[in-house]
Amino acid sequence: MERRGGGGGRPWRPRGAARDRASSSSSSHGDRWRPSAWQPSPPSNSAEERKGGRNLRRDGSAVGARAEPVVDVDTAPLVGTCPDMCPELAFVVYLFQACFFNAAVFLTLFQSYYFEENVTFVLVHVIAKERAQREQLRDLAVFERVHGNPGRTSTTLSVKKFCRTMSTMHVETSDIRPLPVLQRTLAYLLDLVDYSDNPFEVIHDFVFDRTRSIRQDLCIQNIVNIEVIHMYEEMVHLMSNSLESMLILINLFYAFHDTNIWTAVTFDIRQKLCDPALNFVMKSLQLLYYYDPVGFLWCKKVKFHIISDQRLRKCCGKLDTSSLLHLNMEQLIKSLMTLYDLYAINRKSGSRNCNEAEFYSFYVFLQLGYKSQERDSISLWFRKMEVSILQSKEMKFVRNVLRCFRIGNYMCFFKAIATESSYLQFCLLEPVIDEVRAWALSYINYGGYKLHPYPLAELSRVLMMEESDLESLCHACGLETSKDEAGRFFLPTKQLGFRMPKAFQSFSFLDSASLKR
């Protein structure tokens, strides 16, 4: 399955068996690895015993000590020099490698990754090339195999795998791929997605991991510029399609476990992980929560959470989604804040992301939402922003909507939203839209002449909803509707029974061209 002629420069030479591979008890994918036999603490002694004492890091420090974070903040940024997609030398988190072949192991690591204190990965320094080792272990993804041979790969096919923990102090510049190589790698992976015949899950796993490795290389080199932004946006774009379908599975998962999934996951569930749906969910959750800290990946994460919010609200009746909604909203706000920090950093070096204004607008729309108790002052937030952003087209739109909302001008509100809002802005505004509709009914009911019941046909046009939906809304607000001889519906005014509904069923939104969103 050779693709892309003319790959990297260095010719590949086979190496002998990885003598430095940690131990015989390591699980190549043939072994049945038993997590219960592996005690997390005390790490140094037992690990050394079991692994045969070869477990020293390059600087000689003992293995099993607490793994270092991915990026050492104080060291100078590296510039990668490796011309290949898969560099010669790489540190491999041995067990993580193993986990691709054993779901239970994956589970353990999954759990321990989140709580850093429990990270007890054995850092193995492999002198042999990662490629060679993986060949030995037959750990080559389908896409990396030469003519489908699980034991052979090449520079053009092999793509550097993601290494969970990597300290910059131990990393050589030849391990890290520079930006142009990363861009090439990404393009290759994107092509794979488009043209490969393999089943989706297989592609997804491979691409997910390899893009993660790309992000790690970017992170270590601390490159923050427009090209990187585009790469990130592209990288997750290819994830976004699968995210929507994952939502149902995620709901299932939350219905299945507590929301505190990390503690809920135990080895007993190992059996259930054989269930491919749940396994898929686990991987999806990984996507949800394990985004790398650096990068404009947060852009897409924010988008994902916004869409999730909308979908979750829609399936309100079917599952108990309130805790999931809350969690999702938390994540959304966190991601937004991180994104804003990143924008601020980026701005200092002079470049500006073209999507910025839209993402800033999300904050304002979030504040308008009905649910949350504690709303921050928007005035304060505007105070901190650069005036040029506040005067951008997107923010002007936001401020216009905000003004209409605060004044209560439902007509302007709907006109503005219908003409200018983006899909994501619309998602965030959905709960607000229904609230405004209800208030509109309240105003009309209060101030309308008793002898002139208000025609629903006209009102539905103003409120941009189907007439039947408007009727339902009236009833939900405790208002009765009337019908005349010609069969037209009206809202009689001066009714006393108005109340704000606690929750809204989702109504349609018709823009002026009567196209449903």
Next chain:
Amino acid sequence: MGDAHRKVGDYVRRFSDAVLSQEGSSLSPLLAVSSSSSSPPLLSVADALAAAQDWGRLLKQADAQLGEILSHLLRAIHSFRSGRFVEAYNAFERSANSSAFLQEFRNWESAWALDPLYTIAYEIRILAEKADWELSSHGKNPEKLKAAGSFLMKVFGALAGKGPKRVGALYVTCQLFKIYFKLGTVHLCRSVIRSIETARIFDFEEFPLRDKVTYMYYTGRLEVYNENFLAADQKLMYALSHCDVRREANIRMILKYLVPVKLSLGILPKTRLLEKYNLVEYASVVQALKRGDVRLLRHALLDHEDRFLRSGVYLVLEKLELQVYQRLMKKIYILQKQKDPSKAHQVKLEVVVKALRWLEMDMDIDEVECMMAILIYKNLMKGYFAHKSKVVVLSKQDPFPKLNGRPESGRMLSGMLEVRSKRQVV
């Protein structure tokens, strides 16, 4: 050289004497590092420090404990004089934070050291601001002001006791406010406000007036941001009425926030007031409210958009649009009354459309009806609108209720926001 040594020695001696005799007023000027260029004694010692070489020896004259405070303090003075602000800040913080000072301060029963403490609180903020400026200009992360905030919280803790020192807490609070407002981390004000207002050890009336004015000014501003206009009015009025009339700059600052609050409550300031305190940015806003001219209001907001956004009153002023519409309707009503009193209370929506068009506002009849519905609902107008006949019928009695110094009453869309924001602790 000997002269320089002598000067430093003098300083050290004065410092020790002040501490030993517990004379706050003598100690304070020695701590005012940031004004060393304007204060002759500090200036001379600052210059002397550049010339003198071995301070350590000179410090041996002083008490061992004071030696620690003094060595950092002298370094701060020296660094500041040489324009190295980050160093100056670091040294000053170390000096103030040293166990010799803060610990001792806690032990001193009487409030003699309160004045020096005020100086320290002020200095640490000023030095931190300068240090952050230096960091930013070198492309580094400005973190000193934040550190100063943490330090002041510690100081606040030292003052939150039963003894006479507690009256100093409000001054430190105000310094914290200034820091938080500058950093934009205004939400951090919450905890310190809660301490001042709910802790039993504090009696607000005991605090010095100057501090109370500053406190009310900042908490009033917070109320403005949260749109609690009645509370904002009360606090800012307190600040205004107790502020020294000669401090015109301070009065202007208070008015900058009080004017939008008053406008929201339906009270218009006299043009004289705006002119006297150079608050010209509000002039057009006031005029728009008097004329019922929405276009003028929008232009006024655009003209001073920067300023209003920066001070955080933009959204407050925007909302005045409703009152402007009310004024317009009132004018139409008055004109109709002059023409035909019996029919005056019936206003055709078409007339309103025409009036708006004359004011260069393009609104169709449905939008106008919408505005009428809002005005009626929010009790800015009494009456009803008849959809079929496209007419708004005003109540014969008092169709335009005055706001009566209260924000627009009635259940309203944005009323929900107000109620929600009132629940906030800030």
